[in-house]
Amino acid sequence: MSTYTRTVLHGVPASPGVATAPAIWWDGAAVDAVEPARDLDDASSRVVDDLGRRAAAATTGEGREVLEALAMFAADPELLAAAKQRVEAGQEPPEAVRTAAAGYAEQLRSLGGYLAERAADVVDVGDRLAASLQGRAMASLPEPGHAYVLVARDLAPADTALLDPSVVVGIVTEQGGPTSHTTILARSLGIPAAVACAQAGSVAGGHEVVLDGSTGMVHVDPAAGLAEKLAERERRSAERRARVSGPGRTADDTAVKLLANIGTVDDARHAAGQDLEGVGLFRTEFLFLDRSSEPGLDEQVETYADVLSAFGDRRVVVRTLDAGSDKPVPFLGLSAEDNPALGIRGLRTSWPRPDVLQRQLEALAAAAARTGTRPWVMAPMVSTPHEADAFAHLARNAGLDTVGVMVEVPAAALRATHLLRHVDFASIGTNDLAQYALAADRQLGDVAALLDPWQPAVLDLVAATCAGGSAQSKAIGVCGEAAADPLLATVLVGLGVRSLSMAPVAVPAVRAQLADVDLATCTRVAEVARQATTAAEARAVVAGRLTG
């Protein structure tokens, strides 16, 4: 048995391709000491100049547009007037401009939809103006004199716009998603990227990594030959992708729905324009995070309607609020917990606050009525059949007719037959399922190997869920990033999964892989994967059968 890799971190595929280089962690916090701006107007013109210079030097059209938009915010007379008022009332200028920016950000967020996504940009500009007043300039990207993979918590537009793709050959961020700036710019520059990689911070600087932007995997200190193997796979994959389009199906015409994971209205619009069959996971948290008061019914209806109308007749599966004490949801009033992953989170937040879930369901039903669509709805962190039943009642009473649950808690997978009696479908969240099944914290780089979705124990739980689905004649899907790995997708189909939801960029490769195999082959590779004793072995034997 050959060791496939030493450590594999899992992120969301953001920009396809494979990059091999030393990793460099970049803090991005403003550093260089410069002379502080004299006042708000001076800060504004300095930041506008700086952003204007970066816009002119931007390596892509998108980068330039983003920077020009930021420059407009930095020059905004109302923002500056609001900050000045606060200074007059006694606030320190840096604090005053941050607070003023936060105020506008809140306003934009309350409008929902596309505008809410500009809120983060306004906050960014507030930070830049404050930094200018404090004599701090924004840091530049590292220039070590050789190619490297940039690893960071997140990248602001102004950072990535100056990026030289011959030096920064790949990007990994801890945060971000399919439509964040990092993703968009990486794709424009044609460099691989993985985002939302929770363990990115554990990549020690200088270590060689192979970044697989097509699957979101980051191989740290990879075994010899890995980069070549992946490059060959990329080449073959590109050939196949060119040949296959349309709905997902195996070579012998078993339908496997290929869907998108989305988390914002921007994501929705982008995904809707792609060759895929709908949304398998619409994360609704973005509406609720960082809010001091619950988003109103109208705002929710507006936002859901935006997403639903983008997809028309195509399926959209909406997940109700998935928050916990580790997420910033002040209005929920959750108490601090020692183990947030094991506490009041997901559907459980409806125990202290049933009204929030009720309102969300009503808003979704109203949005459905307004757009003439029929969204599916599912609840996260469902642990027992009783919870599934109670949720189904709530959702159906609110007027939603297709109700399901996420399977991420092992107890739910083990009791799937009973669980699925009450609902119409289940979607397996492999990321959290692996966390709970292998008792390994998703945020901790040290235990990353245990979180590998190829872990045979996880495959066993998927099989148990599918057996429950089969017993109750209910559909089972996967919406964790496991679905984005073409080889693993084949295994999942062999286990009984019939819909796969992933970052849109990953869909073509999965579609092409499925089109190359018949169902019997999928069933066979699922068997051999479950017979393996380690995740690495499972991956290796399946790869051997499908690509050999």
Add this chain to the structure above:
Amino acid sequence: MPSRTATIASSVGLHARPAKLFVDLAGKAARDGVTVTVARPGAEPANAASILAVLSLGVKHGETVELTAEGEGAEAALDALVEELAVDRDAETVG
């Protein structure tokens, strides 16, 4: 104070690029001494030279807004702005 009504032609509404172009023009007018406000009929006027104020209006495609200008050259400024709003800028934007 001269004022004009205009209908938003851009299919994305008064957001993104259309808003940027509108605010750029209003900003130019402001530098030439003409202050312009934009409002939904009967509602609070917003500073047309402020991208944040304009975006916060959340004006959609097909809606009508009232533009009011003050200062020397107000009429000409209003003409330019009304003309700008009448163009479907969204049809020009790339993907």
